[in-house]
Amino acid sequence: MDRQVKPALRWEAQAATVLLVAAPERMVANAEGIAASGARLVAQVTPEAADARIAQQIALDLIAFDATGIPPELASETAAALAAWADERECRIVATLPAAAIDAVASPLIASAATLLCDASPAEHAAALLAALPQPGARLHDATREREAERLRLLNEEVARLAEVLSQLAAERPSFDASVGLRETGGGFRAEPASAPDPDPRTVRAAIRARRLREQHFSAELFADPAWDMLLDLYAARLERRRVSVSSLCIAAAVPPTTALRWIGTLHDAGLFGREPDPGDKRRAHITLTQRAADAMRSYFAQLERTWTVAD
Structure with a gap:
């Protein structure tokens, strides 16, 4: 029986930690997605309580922020606070937002290397979580995460190529x-x-x-x-x-x-x-x-x- 308990404890210890910030009506759907990713949800708070909660948090692997249903002003303030905290602690952010909130939410998060999803489907949200989370040693291989990581790698390579071409254009006579x-x-x-x-x-x-x-x-x-x-x-x-x-x-x-x-x-x-x-x-x-x-x-x-x- 002891042999059956120890692996479960190791899995929990290695699970990535996630803080969820969302409106009350969005908590359940987001929590289910986080659980499906294999991560451990350490807390779920509303935007109004986010500042106090992150002030108590020593470290996190990921912040999942869902701006759906949140007033633009509050969503913008919350995004800025989460970005500042995440930048100091090298924590990743996956933010979900409606199209109407792009300017309010995306602006403070762009410089934080956050993953931004607009009107995303559950599958897109799951893929983004899997790509952003660190890979636990005990976690099984996941084809969805691999595809997302490969797509992001190709995207970064294309941007690097474009940046190099533009740099050469600006420098050469x-x-x-x-x-x-x-x-x-x-x-x-x-x-x-x-x-x-x-x-x-x-x-x-x-x-x-x-x-x-x-x-x-x-x-x-x-x-x-x-x-x-x-x-x-x-x-x-x-x-x-x-x-x-x-x-x-x-x-x-x-x-x-x-x-x-x-x-x-x-x-x-x-x-x-x-x-x-x-x-x-x-x-x-x-x-x-x-x-x-x-x-x-x-x-x-x-x-x-x-x-x-x-x-x-």
């Missing part, structure tokens, strides 16, 4: 042959110097419209490229001296909100996106291009213009 115009074999076209003038915002908007035009003739899934769509939108907004909210950028990405939020976080981590506090509402933030990304976009359009000139 053009290779120009007066007889044939701009030319470079093997390494691709080179960028204009960083001092190249910004393009007319209408040029960038035309590029965005051209991308949307494809969807009238081909399936949108064939050309999904949210990183580039968001870079274009933020660059156009920068030239127009216009601020871009998180929700607006999700729309510009032309993909489901959860996918867009994941890309925003990844591009932020890659040093291409920054956050600018909203002067009228300290709880919210706008997404901006970093100087590095803006320089690369300027170089891209300068080189593109010269390419068109040579072609003519």
Whole structure:
């Protein structure tokens, strides 16, 4: 009998710990999902009690925050408090939010490497929990978690590649042959110097419209490229001296909100996106291009213009 009890004790000791923060009517569904992930729910509290609860908490593996049914102001304050605590203790956050709460909840969490889910299905929520939780030594192999981890790995690799390309565009000078115009074999076209003038915002908007035009003739899934769509939108907004909210950028990405939020976080981590506090509402933030990304976009359009000139 002792041999049957000891393995159960080892499993419990190795189980990841999770704190659930949600509205009362969302507690049961979230708790069931956490239990199904194999994690140990240490407490479940409402947003009003979250500050006091995390102040008592020494360590956690994960905070599960469900903003559904919570007033935007309270949801934003709770998200900011959870992000600050998690950053200090290297704790992961999985946040579930309705589309209407994207600006209130996502803004304070983007810089915290949180997993953001918008109107997620139970399967999407389960996959996010499994991907965020540390893997206990005694836990059985889980194919869903492996698929999610592999997808996130590929996503990070793609963003790293994009960041490298943009960095090279911003750093390299053009290779120009007066007889044939701009030319470079093997390494691709080179960028204009960083001092190249910004393009007319209408040029960038035309590029965005051209991308949307494809969807009238081909399936949108064939050309999904949210990183580039968001870079274009933020660059156009920068030239127009216009601020871009998180929700607006999700729309510009032309993909489901959860996918867009994941890309925003990844591009932020890659040093291409920054956050600018909203002067009228300290709880919210706008997404901006970093100087590095803006320089690369300027170089891209300068080189593109010269390419068109040579072609003519």
